[in-house]
Amino acid sequence: MGALAAGEKVTRAAVAAEVGLARATVSTLVDELLAAGLVEERGAQRPGTVGRPGTALALSETGPAGIGAEIGVDHLAACVTDLRGRLRCRVQAPAANRGRPAPAVLAELAGLTALVTGQARDQGLHPVGTTVAVPGLVGRDRGIVLRAPNLGWENVPVAAALGPGTVVDNEANLGALAELWLGGHDRLADFVHVSAEIGIGAAVVVEGRLFRGARGFAGELGHVPVRPDGPLCSCGAHGCLETFAGEEALLRAAGIGAGRGPALRAAAAGGDPAALRALAEAGSALGIALSGAVNLLDPQAVVVGGPLADLAPWLLPGVRAELADRVTDRRWRPEDVVTSRLGSDGVLRGAAYSAVRTVLDDPARWIQKDERSQPAGV
């Protein structure tokens, strides 16, 4: 499954060569995967220059699928991806979730996930689980949101509200996983991923794995001190990155009303001096905080993703200038800061794909479950 996930139109012979198993063994395994609907054949394929053409294999387009759901401060969204990580359907609804009672938010979100689940089934897909992205600290083992200040939530049991097979994770973590799995950066396995909606979140990927920290709270870049005597932050400390580069601070500095995030991008694109100044200063603050992160963690790259990716043209010069000045490793280059190609969809797609990855990671378990759930004789 891993070899097929990584390749495009792979043959049994190519898989055997890659994983180091006998051709016959691979054929047997492939037959099982074909029978279970995890893999499909895609016609003849000539492997390199010599030999008989093999039959090309690919992960199934009509097999298991993952549901992703996203709770934003001003929107809700849900989507489905297949085993290949491709987006198969997606719905989004504007919503004023700040301070709104959690049960109402979760009921509306359940409606969206039911909608995309139906659409996925119509496309011949089998949803295997749901991952919910939230802007806050989560208790993953219990499926709860511990604290999401920008929603006004404390100890909200999200997974229980959405039914069995639901996992809850921090949006920054899922954005980083999307970058790792679907970002299209070759061999990028050690990076800091920064994203932001109202707050600023980051996630650290080390050797191709998400780094969660001892209690699961790693990545709080928004509360790294940038100017320790700076403005009071919502967290109670002074001069956190969020007070310089969070959406609220940015909109205020640009003279744009609170909650009108999209207007900032438009103002910057239109050359508005206040917006450009606000973004340049936010870029510097982000660069100062990231310098600390890069000096501590020595990643291959910094990836700017999520809604922040839309502002990258104006933020990146400041980010790169601070990193160039402050990173100790002289081999650090400005182009080691990259913008995600997934844009603001990264978090939602990462959520959906993380749900279906469980099948890639352990196909045998899914095959057994699948056999049990089918009527006798099929």
Place this chain on the structure above:
Amino acid sequence: MGALAAGEKVTRAAVAAEVGLARATVSTLVDELLAAGLVEERGAQRPGTVGRPGTALALSETGPAGIGAEIGVDHLAACVTDLRGRLRCRVQAPAANRGRPAPAVLAELAGLTALVTGQARDQGLHPVGTTVAVPGLVGRDRGIVLRAPNLGWENVPVAAALGPGTVVDNEANLGALAELWLGGHDRLADFVHVSAEIGIGAAVVVEGRLFRGARGFAGELGHVPVRPDGPLCSCGAHGCLETFAGEEALLRAAGIGAGRGPALRAAAAGGDPAALRALAEAGSALGIALSGAVNLLDPQAVVVGGPLADLAPWLLPGVRAELADRVTDRRWRPEDVVTSRLGSDGVLRGAAYSAVRTVLDDPARWIQKDERSQPAGV
């Protein structure tokens, strides 16, 4: 070997129970280890409440040993530890290494390692390798110091000068490994270890492993920005932690002449107001930089070690106050900042023990090598 390293007076039966192998298998393995001199018997031991007393086993006191060597800005040192991590001999010499030609420094260090190697052999130990601790960025694969600004070194081939079996590593990394292996903190597997001599270094331990970063340069806490418009640092940036809490800055703030590090501790112990003020301010700066690290990495604890441990009584109040204000995770407690019990010996002991750990990690390789190196018929 791992079971014996972790336990005290362990029997064959206890090892079999712990590692899940048959008693007979464990006995065969133990016989091999006894024959190779890696393990020794220490008399009868009653395992719990019932059964025949077993023979207690322990890692050998006269088996393989590791040589540790340390290049400081104002000293050189070497030591030997045995398989149990116990310090068996140690020499130290004051030395003005800043700007001194590297060959002279390395020749003197080789003299010290030869001295302790002889002392180790006199105690029946068999040195298996040397690890050299340096205050700078190292290229471990090539055994060179890439850059050690406080020594004035660039691209110095340290391992080649000290002979085969020599590994070169950053002093902060070795201090952190010492804390992990020998620090005596129960179950401490995720922590940030801060140490300092002239510069300030840190190392990050994650799930019981040293985190090195993509290029091997992780842990540069000394160049995390604390006040971005602050004083110019030796690295070329402004307001790095080192400009507030490095030894030079500390001595200047305390009105003590450059290079007189030990005088600072004495002045603080004597209640000198300038020294106390300088240390309080350095503690705050350290706390600001560590707040960023804790928010990003979510470690179990911060350990203050190396020569910095001697100054902990005066630094820790400021460190703890900043962390209490700035760490997002509300469960973070002041007592999660601890002082290393290894004191300023941690780095050197970590170096020596890391050299002999290679035998713990792969006893079979050492047994084969040992057999080859013995005369025929023995």
